[in-house]
Amino acid sequence: MRTAVYPGSFDPITLGHLDVLGRAAGVFDRVVVAVLANPRKAPDGAADDRIAAIVEAVAEALPDLASRIEVHSFDGLTVDACRASGARHIVRGLRAVSDFEAELQMAHMNHRLAPDIDTVFFMTAMEYGYLSSSLVKEIARLGGDVSAMVPAGVAARLRASAEGSPRL
Ligand code: PNS
Numbered sequence: 001m002r003t004a005v006y007p008g009s010f011d012p013i014t015l016g017h018l019d020v021l022g023r024a025a026g027v028f029d030r031v032v033v034a035v036l037a038n039p040r041k042a043p044d045g046a047a048d049d050r051i052a053a054i055v056e057a058v059a060e061a062l063p064d065l066a067s068r069i070e071v072h073s074f075d076g077l078t079v080d081a082c083r084a085s086g087a088r089h090i091v092r093g094l095r096a097v098s099d100f101e102a103e104l105q106m107a108h109m110n111h112r113l114a115p116d117i118d119t120v121f122f123m124t125a126m127e128y129g130y131l132s133s134s135l136v137k138e139i140a141r142l143g144g145d146v147s148a149m150v151p152a153g154v155a156a157r158l159r160a161s162a163e164g165s166p167r168l
């Protein structure tokens with residue numbers, strides 16, 4: 001069984017992430033979405049909430065693949081999360097050339113830490129190439145419509161939290 005780990009902050013998951021996840025599940029038998037509990041930038045969503053949003057989005061958008069997708073949190077090295085899941089591959093999405101440098105560095109570093117683990121990149125679909133979780137959050141906070149950028153449940157939660165907090 002070929003297992004891959006798809007690590008990230010997913011704060012929150014976007015349709016770009018879902019696109020990469022769906023395509024990874026087309027290549028690997030099992031994909032473990034590894035949600036970094038404490039990313040460098042303090043997350044807006046607790047790990048449990050980010051996981052719940054991913055599970056819900058997978059059930060809605062990728063029902064045929066859901067049985068082969070797991071979602072867990074982790075809080076150490078990505079390569080250790082791979083070992084814990086029995087994965088020999090890390091999945092990452094590339095949106096544009098601007099992503100490449102940091103991703104290349106991470107892929108080399110992870111390969112240095114664990115030579116038996118390789119990183120596989122999927123080009124994010126063109127229609128989602130402009131998306132980022134932080135931009136989505138900013139737009140939602142300022143009252144913009146993010147329903148074409150994130151799964152429906154995430155859009156609803158962002159809308160509710162924007163309505164509940166004053167726009168400064
Ligand atoms: O969604 P993000 O924020 O781009 O994901 C970044 C992530 C989680 C993949 C990266 O920060 C990471 O792998 N963190 C775990 C700690 C680690 O393994 N660091 C060394 C990577 S070279």
